[in-house]
Amino acid sequence: MLLKQIETLINERGSAAVLGQHLALLRERIGALERENADLRAQAQEAQAHVQHQGDQLRRFAQDNPEGWRCDGCGSADLARTGSRPDPTFGALGIKQAAMTCRPCGAVSYFTLD
Template sequence: MPLKIIEKLIEKYGPINAHKEQLLLLKERIIAYEDHLSECRIKSAASADVIRNLEYEIRYLKLENNVLQEKIERFHHANIEGFQCRYCGSVKLKRKGDKPHKVFSDLGIVDTFFICLDCGRESVLTINTLEKLY
């Protein structure tokens, strides 16, 4: 729109060379700025696409991370042997830790502590670690 105004002024005041030169310089600047503006719009659109792709990738990685965290948690607290809670009989046990048996530790006997996810009580199970070797 400013270009049309400048062109009208050039046509209207054509004989005045000093103003004509200034208006022509101004016209050239406006054209250069419009070109620069269109380049910036193109770059802005491309940047918006990159941002959308990165946001999608971040969401995907967060979901994948949550799935992997759940797998790690299940693996870490797995009740592979199928032990049962001594109070309610549930197999939903979370391993809390273990320590050598007070009397039979020399024989490879270990007391393993579990928390029942159903009743919330702690169960201590005595495990012979040497049996796993054979």
């Protein structure tokens, strides 16, 4: 693309002075494109890392909190089961609650199990 443009300029204008000016402009343009390319690469890398992190988190949620329960403290779904207790109301009937500890805030929430 760029080479084609240079070729066109050489064919149209011919003169070395004009060619020199155009080459200087092209060098400037290439520099700008290289900077833009570096910025875009950095952004793509950042986005890829973000997606990777989100994927890891989703897999962890699916594994550790398949019910999609939410922390009573902060609302996060990043919970890990850390125990259980008898349900305060129906414990006598053998119904239990799962104790889920929130990774972000550390709060323990209880959820009645089916």
